[in-house]
Amino acid sequence: MSHAEEIGTRAPAAPKAESNGATVIPAPLPPPRLDELSPQNLYDKCMALARNLWWSWHPEVTNMFRELDPIRWRQLDHNPIALLAEFTPERLEARAAELVLYSRINQAYRRLKEYMAAESTWSTVHAGVLGSKPVAYFSAEFGIHESVPIYSGGLGVLAGDHIKSASGLGIPLIAVGLFYDQGYFRQHLDIDGYQHEEYLPNRVESLPIEPALGADGEQLVVKIDTRTGALHAKVWKMAVGRVDLYLLDSDVEGNSPEDRELTSRLYGGDTRTRIRQELILGVGGVRAIRALGIVPGVYHLNEGHSAFATLEAVRGRMDRDGFSFDDAVRKIARQTVFTTHTPVPAGHDRFDSGLIEEHLGPMRDALGISHDHLMSLGRVEPHNHGETFCMTVLGLKLSRRANAVSALHGHVSRRMWAPLWPYRVEEEVPIGHITNGVHLPTWLSWQMLQLYDRIFPANWFRRMGEPDIWQKIHECDPGELWETHYALKNLLLQFVRRRLARQCRRRGECDEAVEMARSVLDPNVLTIGFARRFATYKRADLVLADLDRLHGLVTCPDRPIQIIFAGKAHPADEPGKALIRKIANLRNDPRFAGRVVFVEDYDMNVTRHLVQGVDVWLNNPRRPLEASGTSGEKVVLNGGLNCSILDGWWAEAFDGRNGFAIGRGETHANPEITDRRDGEALYKVLENEVIPLFYERDSDGLPRRWIRMMMNSISSLAWRFSAHRMVMDYARACYVPAAGGVSCDMHNR
Numbered sequence: 001m002s003h004a005e006e007i008g009t010r011a012p013a014a015p016k017a018e019s020n021g022a023t024v025i026p027a028p029l030p031p032p033r034l035d036e037l038s039p040q041n042l043y044d045k046c047m048a049l050a051r052n053l054w055w056s057w058h059p060e061v062t063n064m065f066r067e068l069d070p071i072r073w074r075q076l077d078h079n080p081i082a083l084l085a086e087f088t089p090e091r092l093e094a095r096a097a098e099l100v101l102y103s104r105i106n107q108a109y110r111r112l113k114e115y116m117a118a119e120s121t122w123s124t125v126h127a128g129v130l131g132s133k134p135v136a137y138f139s140a141e142f143g144i145h146e147s148v149p150i151y152s153g154g155l156g157v158l159a160g161d162h163i164k165s166a167s168g169l170g171i172p173l174i175a176v177g178l179f180y181d182q183g184y185f186r187q188h189l190d191i192d193g194y195q196h197e198e199y200l201p202n203r204v205e206s207l208p209i210e211p212a213l214g215a216d217g218e219q220l221v222v223k224i225d226t227r228t229g230a231l232h233a234k235v236w237k238m239a240v241g242r243v244d245l246y247l248l249d250s251d252v253e254g255n256s257p258e259d260r261e262l263t264s265r266l267y268g269g270d271t272r273t274r275i276r277q278e279l280i281l282g283v284g285g286v287r288a289i290r291a292l293g294i295v296p297g298v299y300h301l302n303e304g305h306s307a308f309a310t311l312e313a314v315r316g317r318m319d320r321d322g323f324s325f326d327d328a329v330r331k332i333a334r335q336t337v338f339t340t341h342t343p344v345p346a347g348h349d350r351f352d353s354g355l356i357e358e359h360l361g362p363m364r365d366a367l368g369i370s371h372d373h374l375m376s377l378g379r380v381e382p383h384n385h386g387e388t389f390c391m392t393v394l395g396l397k398l399s400r401r402a403n404a405v406s407a408l409h410g411h412v413s414r415r416m417w418a419p420l421w422p423y424r425v426e427e428e429v430p431i432g433h434i435t436n437g438v439h440l441p442t443w444l445s446w447q448m449l450q451l452y453d454r455i456f457p458a459n460w461f462r463r464m465g466e467p468d469i470w471q472k473i474h475e476c477d478p479g480e481l482w483e484t485h486y487a488l489k490n491l492l493l494q495f496v497r498r499r500l501a502r503q504c505r506r507r508g509e510c511d512e513a514v515e516m517a518r519s520v521l522d523p524n525v526l527t528i529g530f531a532r533r534f535a536t537y538k539r540a541d542l543v544l545a546d547l548d549r550l551h552g553l554v555t556c557p558d559r560p561i562q563i564i565f566a567g568k569a570h571p572a573d574e575p576g577k578a579l580i581r582k583i584a585n586l587r588n589d590p591r592f593a594g595r596v597v598f599v600e601d602y603d604m605n606v607t608r609h610l611v612q613g614v615d616v617w618l619n620n621p622r623r624p625l626e627a628s629g630t631s632g633e634k635v636v637l638n639g640g641l642n643c644s645i646l647d648g649w650w651a652e653a654f655d656g657r658n659g660f661a662i663g664r665g666e667t668h669a670n671p672e673i674t675d676r677r678d679g680e681a682l683y684k685v686l687e688n689e690v691i692p693l694f695y696e697r698d699s700d701g702l703p704r705r706w707i708r709m710m711m712n713s714i715s716s717l718a719w720r721f722s723a724h725r726m727v728m729d730y731a732r733a734c735y736v737p738a739a740g741g742v743s744c745d746m747h748n749r
């Protein structure tokens with residue numbers, strides 16, 4: 001079936017009642033005329049599809065691009081613009097004729113047009129107040145697809161999923177970010193397992209971006225004064241379905257050579273680079289959208305990086321409407337939503353007084369406030385001169401609505417920021433929570449989509465946020481669900497072997513090693529996946545705590561396990577790199593060779609393969625430091641089971657029947673004791689629950705009780721932890737009231 005119907009399509013023409021009472025179904029669109037498809041016409045349609053990232057969550061469009069040239073497709077990081085650049089219109093036509101692609105191209109093109117023109121969406125009914133005053137969503141990174149590498153990890157992928165769902169729901173929203181012309185690094189491990197970083201330039205002509213044009217018809221450039229000279233940034237525009245994403249880029253004539261590099265890399269550089277990036281994102285971002293004629297009804301700051309946006313918005317109100325500083329702050333705060341994403345102190349940017357004066361001096365002149373007053377907006381204790389300027393504090397002070405990203409993270413954040421509200425008890429601290437979710441069409445495998453299509457009602461894609469739909473999974477034939485999962489697991493193992501062989505070849509290893517890599521892992525063995533940033537609190541090596549015990553599990557003759565690892569450490573994080581090395585080098589240990597593997601260069605592509613094919617997804621952070629986590633939610637959609645510490649989203653998701661819990665959520669003031677206990681709890685749950693359940697087979701060879709748990713996981717979690725549900729929550733509890741509509745409390749406060 002076709003999924004153009006993802007929430008919001010052109011309003012179906014109402015069936016006309018004829019005078020005799022008969023109902024006339026409107027005629028289907030006429031079939032495409034073949035003469036529309038000159039080679040150039042065909043090429044243009046493909047290019048139009050490639051230039052809106054809508055294609056990336058439509059498997060039938062992705063498959064079409066892949067079929068044009070499967071090998072180049074892979075080599076080009078699944079980038080359709082780069083792929084099409086290698087075709088002439090004539091060659092494309094020949095290839096399309098060979099593969100009989102005409103009607104698929106035509107149909108995809110037509111569906112994109114219909115999607116873009118939709119008049120009736122969830123939002124027209126539920127968020128009409130936003131009307132022509134869109135939400136302006138700010139984030140330092142956006143993970144939309146692996147071919148657009150302007151993200152590093154979870155925060156970016158969440159932002160990408162957020163704007164995709166906003167597009168699906170038809171919420172008037174534009175997004176603002178930075179254009180990193182080298183993005184985040186590519187990871188390679190050397191023969192010793194040590195991580196090396198490679199930065200590849202993003203070529204503008206291969207990306208789905210175009211200049212955002214100013215009033216003069218030229219690419220818009222914004223200027224931001226500092227005490228040490230002006231910074232300039234040009235503005236790009238990228239289409240993500242119905243959402244326009246504006247990206248600021250400091251590589252502009254007029255900037256010093258160092259400033260031209262400011263936005264080259266994500267999270268590179270020192271605090272001075274950081275504050276300059278954040279000045280461009282926040283202040284430059286608000287200026288850019290104003291210059292484009294966009295008047296936001298709501299500002300949504302995804303994490304503190306963009307919090308300077310509030311100051312520029314305040315300045316704008318004072319300038320345009322003649323408000324005093326205090327009145328403008330009240331107005332802007334009412335319109336601003338702030339989302340905090342981490343309880344880890346180092347995750348909150350802080351700048352010293354000198355950097356603030358250098359970069360926001362001209363701003364505070366315009367606002368008519370003293371340096372001390374400005375500093376107080378970023379301090380917990382306004383007059384504590386020893387305190388640096390914290391972006392999260394600015395975000396909290398200048399927003400009326402603030403939220404954490406899971407229920408547990410809400411508690412932790414209220415405690416963490418309680419000193420900002422000295423006259424309130426902790427429960428009254430005004431930080432609520434909206435738990436993160438994932439964009440289903442992005443993360444759901446094609447195979448599981450087919451299965452859901454067969455057993456769910458025809459319009460399920462439009463109703464994927466409804467629990468009832470997902471109950472139907474219990475009517476699925478257990479054998480069919482298991483076979484589908486088994487096929488996906490095989491695809492994952494093929495992917496891993498191909499990657500490992502490539503890694504060996506790149507390191508110049510012998511043919512024997514390459515051959516070995518081609519035969520690692522066994523599809524009949526319980527397969528555990530662990531992939532995430534190698535931040536130490538995520539404890540990637542917890543399962544390695546007792547190597548003898550792990551050895552026993554991995555080589556158990558009748559009930560073995562195998563583990564696939566992936567993840568990047570921040571370039572400056574030596575302990576994180578040491579952890580990667582420890583895990584990657586297990587391949588040289590005969591006790592683990594071929595059973596514990598490390599896949600390099602974790603990105604959205606690696607994620608997709610892993611979350612679609614693993615039996616079990618392991619997550620063992622040091623509670624409560626994982627604010628939400630989202631990778632486990634991607635696993636749910638595809639039938640994998642979570643085995644996790646009760647932290648982040650899993651603390652509210654686990655019900656005893658839909659996956660596995662490591663421990664019972666206990667913590668200890670001494671992290672070493674916590675780690676030891678959690679390590680023990682991890683082995684216990686593997687040995688006593690996960691492994692026995694997986695290998696318990698009936699006479700048909702099916703693990704019945706395991707399959708039932710897969711069904712419980714899908715039916716209880718898929719709808720709740722979807723980005724559609726998340727964005728609907730933001731719309732109801734934050735966007736609509738911030739835009740002046742009827743207020744609705746953030747649930748579960």
Ligand SMILES: *Cc1c(COP(=O)(O)O)cnc(C)c1O
Nearest residue numbers: 153154532603604607629630631
């Ligand atoms: C989903 C995703 C993440 C987030 O994973 P966590 O569960 O938050 O660790 C990080 N990186 C990539 C590439 C992802 O796709």
